[in-house]
Amino acid sequence: MNFEAVKSIYTFEMARMRRTLLQSVISPVITTSLYFIVFGTAIGSRIQTVEGVSYGAFITPGLIMLTLLTQCIGNGSIGIYFPKFTGTIYEILSAPVAMTEILLGYVGAAASKGLIIGLIILATASFFVDIRIAHPFMMVVFLVLTAVTFSLFGFIIGVWARNFEQLNVVPMLIVPPLTFLGGSFYSINMLPPFWQTVSHFNPVLYLVSGFRWSFYEIADVNPGISLAMIGFFLLLCLSVLGWMFKTGYRLRS
Amino acid sequence: MTPIISVQGLTKTYGNGFEALKGVDLDIKEGEILALLGPNGAGKTTLISIICGIVNPSGGKVLVDGHDVVKDFRRTRALIGLVPQELTTDQFETVWNTVSFSRGVYGYKPDPALIERVLKELSLWSKKDNMIRELSGGMKRRVLIAKALSHEPRVLFLDEPTAGVDVNLRREMWQVVEKLRESGVTIILTTHYIEEAEEIADRVGVINGGELLLLEDKKTLMKKLGRKQLRLELAEPMTSLPESLAGYNLALSEDGSALLHEYHGDEAQGTVPSLLNRLAQENIHFKDLSTRQSTLEDIFVALVGEKA
Ligand SMILES: Nc1ncnc2c1ncn2[C@@H]1O[C@H](COP(=O)(O)OP(=O)(O)OP(=O)(O)O)[C@@H](O)[C@H]1O
Ligand SMILES: [Mg+2]
Numbered sequence: 001m002n003f004e005a006v007k008s009i010y011t012f013e014m015a016r017m018r019r020t021l022l023q024s025v026i027s028p029v030i031t032t033s034l035y036f037i038v039f040g041t042a043i044g045s046r047i048q049t050v051e052g053v054s055y056g057a058f059i060t061p062g063l064i065m066l067t068l069l070t071q072c073i074g075n076g077s078i079g080i081y082f083p084k085f086t087g088t089i090y091e092i093l094s095a096p097v098a099m100t101e102i103l104l105g106y107v108g109a110a111a112s113k114g115l116i117i118g119l120i121i122l123a124t125a126s127f128f129v130d131i132r133i134a135h136p137f138m139m140v141v142f143l144v145l146t147a148v149t150f151s152l153f154g155f156i157i158g159v160w161a162r163n164f165e166q167l168n169v170v171p172m173l174i175v176p177p178l179t180f181l182g183g184s185f186y187s188i189n190m191l192p193p194f195w196q197t198v199s200h201f202n203p204v205l206y207l208v209s210g211f212r213w214s215f216y217e218i219a220d221v222n223p224g225i226s227l228a229m230i231g232f233f234l235l236l237c238l239s240v241l242g243w244m245f246k247t248g249y250r251l252r253s
Numbered sequence: 254m255t256p257i258i259s260v261q262g263l264t265k266t267y268g269n270g271f272e273a274l275k276g277v278d279l280d281i282k283e284g285e286i287l288a289l290l291g292p293n294g295a296g297k298t299t300l301i302s303i304i305c306g307i308v309n310p311s312g313g314k315v316l317v318d319g320h321d322v323v324k325d326f327r328r329t330r331a332l333i334g335l336v337p338q339e340l341t342t343d344q345f346e347t348v349w350n351t352v353s354f355s356r357g358v359y360g361y362k363p364d365p366a367l368i369e370r371v372l373k374e375l376s377l378w379s380k381k382d383n384m385i386r387e388l389s390g391g392m393k394r395r396v397l398i399a400k401a402l403s404h405e406p407r408v409l410f411l412d413e414p415t416a417g418v419d420v421n422l423r424r425e426m427w428q429v430v431e432k433l434r435e436s437g438v439t440i441i442l443t444t445h446y447i448e449e450a451e452e453i454a455d456r457v458g459v460i461n462g463g464e465l466l467l468l469e470d471k472k473t474l475m476k477k478l479g480r481k482q483l484r485l486e487l488a489e490p491m492t493s494l495p496e497s498l499a500g501y502n503l504a505l506s507e508d509g510s511a512l513l514h515e516y517h518g519d520e521a522q523g524t525v526p527s528l529l530n531r532l533a534q535e536n537i538h539f540k541d542l543s544t545r546q547s548t549l550e551d552i553f554v555a556l557v558g559e560k561a
Pocket of ligand 1: 253267268269271272273291292293294295296297298299300338
């Protein structure tokens with residue numbers, strides 16, 4: 001195991017984040033605050049509580065998930081896409097590192113960034129509403145698993161993408177609708193039966209539901225199923241990556 | 254002596270079906286400077302990329318210090334430094350950081366003293382805290398060399414190191430290469446310019462169309478291929494060569510306005526002085542004269558023609 005290489009890639013990526021601190025940290029904080037102001041006051045004044053939890057507190061886990069997914073996919077994909085785009089990837093490909101070590105460096109950094117930002121949002125949210133965390137350990141498990149899984153997913157997109165449009169299509173066009181429709185801002189019990197069924201095909205529902213359960217012990221689906229779904233997606237990403245590395249897909253032509 | 258690099262029946266077909274290498278065999282000796290010559294698209298970069306592990310081979314194999322570059326990539330890649338053809342750098346990194354990063358990726362602990370030595374050797378020390386985008390093209394190329402040297406490789410690949418580099422810098426670069434060779438580093442460089450190969454290489458390989466057409470000691474090659482041509486513009490055109498000039502390797506240009514003399518540049522007793530004397534004796538006057546060395550292109554034409 002080439003630990004020096006993993007460390008180098010990791011610190012390099014984290015340094016890149018420090019340079020872009022403004023976009024990386026400030027903008028999700030501002031966005032989240034806006035959500036609280038708009039949703040919390042506009043809708044929250046009509047819906048006081050959802051299943052016994054104040055509306056602002058209810059949407060907090062979903063907001064964290066929304067940012068975590070976007071950030072992890074974004075950072076995970078740009079981390080590997082950018083060297084591919086500029087050509088500097090030659091160095092990593094010609095270095096004595098296995099793809100797993102490259103993955104650890106990039107995905108580790110992307111997940112770390114996502115987690116840091118997730119925690120910052122949690123802190124921001126606690127200024128607006130009362131947050132209660134019933135199962136702190138499970139909360140961290142959900143957070144870390146989601147961060148790692150979606151950073152891996154981002155990495156896959158970064159390897160696959162041939163241009164910036166392809167790179168952005170998933171985090172920009174697919175994640176937000178799935179998050180909005182995945183019960184981030186409402187309980188799916190509030191939906192007509194047909195739409196409840198449809199919602200169960202949305203993978204983000206399981207993330208948000210499980211994560212929210214760790215806060216308030218309310219869930220749209222059984223938290224065990226949520227955990228299993230994340231585990232399943234994690235394994236799926238790892239198998240796709242295993243295949244990509246074995247064939248040299250779009251990296252070693 | 255076992256070769257430091259041994260390429261055996263190497264083929265590469267790219268995803269689009271293009272056959273970039275058609276069975277290349279090549280042994281590189283430890284400590285030598287090998288120049289790979291070839292026109293655009295010959296397959297030079299592809300060959301280097303496979304040896305360095307950037308591109309997967311389609312067939313054949315490559316051994317570096319006896320280890321397979323695919324199965325035993327950790328050992329082989331640790332021995333190799335690569336300076337790519339394109340100026341690919343992290344524009345927003347400082348020189349110091351990017352060179353230190355290279356060392357780390359190769360698995361070595363930080364060694365500021367070594368990085369300092371490398372940067373000084375390449376006249377980059379004063380720029381160590383500059384961002385790479387603030388450097389000139391030649392400096393960027395030297396940064397790439399510094400990156401490749403940051404892990405003290407035993408083999409260094411320079412893919413067209415002198416493209417877009419001015420004369421002074423080229424000199425400096427050759428000095429660095431010479432120093433590295435003295436310390437025992439094997440160097441493989443690609444170029445389009447035969448003069449460059451002539452100046453620095455021990456051996457020269459010629460690649461075209463994915464095949465290694467020739468691999469030879471530079472001295473032998475220059476003897477074989479380094480032909481020169483003297484062209485004398487005559488004051489009065491001729492219709493045929495005078496009898497008295499038979500014995501010189503001479504030809505008349507098509508319109509009869511010039512005499513063409515082919516000779517070897519390295520002949521100890523050149524034929525040119527004696528030819529000029531003879532012309533004077535025969536009262537054959539010329540307005541102008543020029544000499545021309547066979548170019549890489551001539552060599553290609555000759556080589557490809559021979560093969561066909
Ligand atoms: N990724 C790729 N996909 C498809 N074809 C490629 C790819 N890379 C190179 N080729 C083709 O393979 C051939 C050899 O390319 P290569 O870059 O090895 O040439 P080269 O000898 O280095 O040329 P140059 O002197 O221009 O750098 C070219 O015809 C090129 O178009
Ligand atoms: Mg090339």
